[in-house]
Amino acid sequence: MLIVALTGGIGSGKTMVGEIFAELGALVVDSDQLAREVVERGSKGFDLIVTEFGDEILKNGDLDRAALASLIFKDPKKRAKLEEITHPLIRQSFAKIVSSAGSDSIIINQIPLLVESKHDYKFDHVITISVPEKIRTERLIKRGLTLTQIDQRMKAQATDAQREVISDTVIVNDKSEQELLAQVEKVWESLKNKSKSK
Numbered sequence: 001m002l003i004v005a006l007t008g009g010i011g012s013g014k015t016m017v018g019e020i021f022a023e024l025g026a027l028v029v030d031s032d033q034l035a036r037e038v039v040e041r042g043s044k045g046f047d048l049i050v051t052e053f054g055d056e057i058l059k060n061g062d063l064d065r066a067a068l069a070s071l072i073f074k075d076p077k078k079r080a081k082l083e084e085i086t087h088p089l090i091r092q093s094f095a096k097i098v099s100s101a102g103s104d105s106i107i108i109n110q111i112p113l114l115v116e117s118k119h120d121y122k123f124d125h126v127i128t129i130s131v132p133e134k135i136r137t138e139r140l141i142k143r144g145l146t147l148t149q150i151d152q153r154m155k156a157q158a159t160d161a162q163r164e165v166i167s168d169t170v171i172v173n174d175k176s177e178q179e180l181l182a183q184v185e186k187v188w189e190s191l192k193n194k195s196k197s198k
Contacts, residue, residue: 039086073153127169
């Protein structure tokens with residue numbers, strides 16, 4: 001089994017790269033999806049968040065993600081507190097997926113906040129997707145984010161350079177989808193070789 005981290009900033013193309021890896025045969029886990037699941041109504045995460053942040057982050061009894069995002073991206077202490085609650089729960093969910101996977105699986109964890117999570121995971125290989133900020137900003141504007149929201153989120157995340165330092169492989173996603181596909185296929189071949197020699 002090979003456990004791989006796939007990281008990159010907001011707007012870098014992690015989802016697209018994850019989808020390509022899944023088509024090639026990887027078991028792809030989306031940490032953002034796990035993060036949503038561990039705070040669903042009725043979960044331990046939900047109760048801890050409401051206790052910490054109060055009812056103003058609720059809408060019709062569910063978490064109001066927009067209100068929570070607005071709160072934590074303005075206040076680094078509140079963001080740290082939220083991460084203290086969610087990161088251990090996300091790690092537990094990921095550990096369950098790993099334990100039920102086949103022994104020859106290549107598991108790719110799409111994890112945006114790898115640098116920020118103090119690397120509390122044991123990965124055999126780390127891949128970073130790097131993209132110039134200007135291109136990421138253009139993509140996020142198309143997704144409907146405002147420049148203020150983009151700026152807040154980018155400032156809350158590590159830089160490409162910080163991510164590259166802890167990476168074994170860097171994929172640069174600043175050209176066509178075809179060129180991205182070629183890079184990902186090349187990385188996949190090297191992961192398969194690494195998995196065989198492990």
